[in-house]
Structures are given as structure tokens and as C-alpha cells.
Amino acid sequence: MSQHGTTSTTIADPFRFAADGRRIDGEVAVAKLDRLAGSLADSVGVLHFSIEGSLDEEGRPRLSLGVGGSLVLRCQRCLGGLDWPVEIGVSLRPVREGEGIPDEELEDDEVDALEVGADLDVVGLVEEEVLLALPIAPRHDDCQPPRPDGGAEKESPFAKLAALRGGDKA
Ligand SMILES: [Zn+2]
Numbered sequence: 001m002s003q004h005g006t007t008s009t010t011i012a013d014p015f016r017f018a019a020d021g022r023r024i025d026g027e028v029a030v031a032k033l034d035r036l037a038g039s040l041a042d043s044v045g046v047l048h049f050s051i052e053g054s055l056d057e058e059g060r061p062r063l064s065l066g067v068g069g070s071l072v073l074r075c076q077r078c079l080g081g082l083d084w085p086v087e088i089g090v091s092l093r094p095v096r097e098g099e100g101i102p103d104e105e106l107e108d109d110e111v112d113a114l115e116v117g118a119d120l121d122v123v124g125l126v127e128e129e130v131l132l133a134l135p136i137a138p139r140h141d142d143c144q145p146p147r148p149d150g151g152a153e154k155e156s157p158f159a160k161l162a163a164l165r166g167g168d169k170a
Contacts, residue, residue, distance in 0.1 A: 011051070011120040014094040018053035018061030024122060025050045030071060033127045039134055041081035042072040049126045056093075062111065063092045067126050073138040077145050082138050088129050094120070 009026055011017045030036065031043040047069035054062050067088040075082040092114040099115075114125075 009122045011122060012118075014053070014063060014116050014120045015061050015096075017120075018063060018094065019055060021052075021054055023050060023052040026122070027069075028123050028126060030069075032123070033130070035127055035131060036071070036134075039074065039138075040072055041074040041079075044072060045069060047071075047086060047126065047130070049122065051122055051125075056111075061094050063094060063114070065090050065092060065125065065129060067129060071130075073134070075140050075143060076137045077139045078143045080140070080143070082140055084135070084138060086130060086133070088133050090129055092125075 009024075009028070011024070025048075027046045027048045030040070030045050030047060033043075033047075037043060047067055049065065049067045051066075052064045054064065056062050065088070067086055069086045071084045071086055072081045073084045074080075091111045093111050094116045095113050097115050097117045
């Protein structure tokens with residue numbers, strides 16, 4: 001069984017994948033992540049991901065997912081683009097669909113249970129984890145909402161632009 005050549009983004013058997021200690025590295029265009037579109041000011045770029053299977057000390061399957069790259073979110077204050085670095089690292093424990101999540105999983109903060117069917121769509125999982133990690137109200141650290149009063153201490157970039165435009169006429 002060879003995975004060379006193409007980027008496989010579906011894991012046929014996540015439990016086997018974990019038991020075999022396999023790993024997939026890949027990337028996905030941000031523009032393909034439909035569920036993120038509403039949060040983005042621009043859908044440029046790609047996200048890189050890796051998923052690695054292992055067994056924990058008790059022989060339970062574990063999937064370690066890493067996602068990196070950057071997204072251009074929409075600043076909630078000025079509505080401009082806001083670069084947001086994506087640095088996600090999560091440990092997931094696959095459980096079979098319909099089996100339910102064991103109680104102890106609910107108390108384990110380090111490993112999230114992940115219900116999976118016959119196969120696992122890795123890109124869908126990447127999208128899901130990015131959605132969970134998104135800030136609720138992204139804002140630039142240093143941007144200011146338009147202020148009706150004061151704020152005259154700093155020269156506004158628009159005033160500068162107007163001055164340049166005025167200069168062009170001369
Ligand atoms: Zn802003």
C-alpha cells in the first residue's frame with residue numbers, strides 16, 4: 001500500500017492508522033474551506049497539516065493533528081484584513097460512531113474524543129479544528145474605531161493622502 005504521489009486526505013481506518021503509527025502530511029487551499037469563508041476577509045493561501053497516529057500507554061488509539069499557516073480574518077472594529085497565524089496542535093481519540101464517548105473522556109482535557117465513521121475526512125477535521133480555534137471577535141491590537149471627537153493628535157492617513165492628491169494638481 002503506497003501513498004506516494006497523491007495527497008491522501010481520507011483515512012480509511014483511523015483505528016488501524018493509529019495502531020500502525022502512520023502519518024499523513026498535506027496542505028489545503030484556504031479557499032476550499034467553505035465553512036471558514038464567512039470569517040475571512042480574504043481566502044488566500046494554504047494551510048499545512050499533519051496527522052499522526054499512535055497508541056497511548058493503555059493501547060488506546062490516538063491521532064495527533066497539527067495545522068499551521070495563516071488566515072486573513074476580518075477585524076471586527078475596522079473591518080479590515082487581520083493576519084491570524086494558525087498554530088493548532090490537538091490530540092484526538094477516535095471512537096466508533098454510535099459507541100458513545102466514555103465518561104472519562106469527558107473529563108480529560110488533553111485528549112478530545114472524536115467520533116468517526118468508517119473513514120475519516122482529514123480536511124474536514126482540519127476545517128473543524130480551525131473553526132473551533134477561531135477568535136470570536138478578532139481585532140487588530142492597535143486599530144481604532146472611527147472617533148467622532150478628539151483624535152486629532154495623529155495625522156490621519158486620509159489627510160496625508162488628500163495632501164498628496166492635492167500636490168498632484170500643482
Ligand atoms: Zn482593525
